[in-house]
Amino acid sequence: MSTDLRTFLGPLIAVIILGVVGFQTQDALRKSGTWxxxxxxxxxxxxxxxxALEASLxxxxxxxxxxxxxxxxxxxxxxxxxTHTVRIITPPPPARPLLTAIVSGADPRALVRxxxxxxxxxxxxxxxxxxxxxxxxxxxILERGGQRLSLNRPTKGEQ
Numbered sequence: 001m002s003t004d005l006r007t008f009l010g011p012l013i014a015v016i017i018l019g020v021v022g023f024q025t026q027d028a029l030r031k032s033g034t035w036x037x038x039x040x041x042x043x044x045x046x047x048x049x050x051x052a053l054e055a056s057l058x059x060x061x062x063x064x065x066x067x068x069x070x071x072x073x074x075x076x077x078x079x080x081x082x083t084h085t086v087r088i089i090t091p092p093p094p095a096r097p098l099l100t101a102i103v104s105g106a107d108p109r110a111l112v113r114x115x116x117x118x119x120x121x122x123x124x125x126x127x128x129x130x131x132x133x134x135x136x137x138x139x140x141i142l143e144r145g146g147q148r149l150s151l152n153r154p155t156k157g158e159q
Contacts, residue, residue: 095115096151097119099153100112104137107122108135109122130142130144131144139151
């Protein structure tokens with residue numbers, strides 16, 4: 001059996017390269033601290049996440065006196081030391097629609113601006129909470145909640 005050196009040379013070079021790469025990887029892992037002898041970590045005391053809450057609940061509440069609390073077994077209402085004033089606030093009246101234009105003809109239409117929206121309306125339409133009753137050349141009649149509202153066409157002198 002004749003053995004040629006060339007048949008062993010390829011696998012031998014591959015084994016040598018593999019060994020060099022392995023030693024470099026091992027050295028890099030040891031230097032980074034990832035691999036190697038691990039030092040025993042000091043055990044940390046377990047922190048109770050509810051300790052602060054338990055301490056807060058265990059401390060007495062100094063803002064409320066026991067005499068001001070009502071007896072839960074007695075149906076009588078406790079005396080309210082604070083008098084309450086009731087203020088009645090009347091809401092501002094709802095905004096009126098603004099008539100910007102009337103287009104007369106066989107099927108009259110009107111342009112109305114209400115709450116930052118522009119509406120093109122005709123008789124019988126519903127917009128926002130208004131119903132259009134009629135449109136004439138000079139006015140638009142609207143109804144809301146049973147009350148009628150007349151929007152008159154602006155004249156040239158009005159702004």
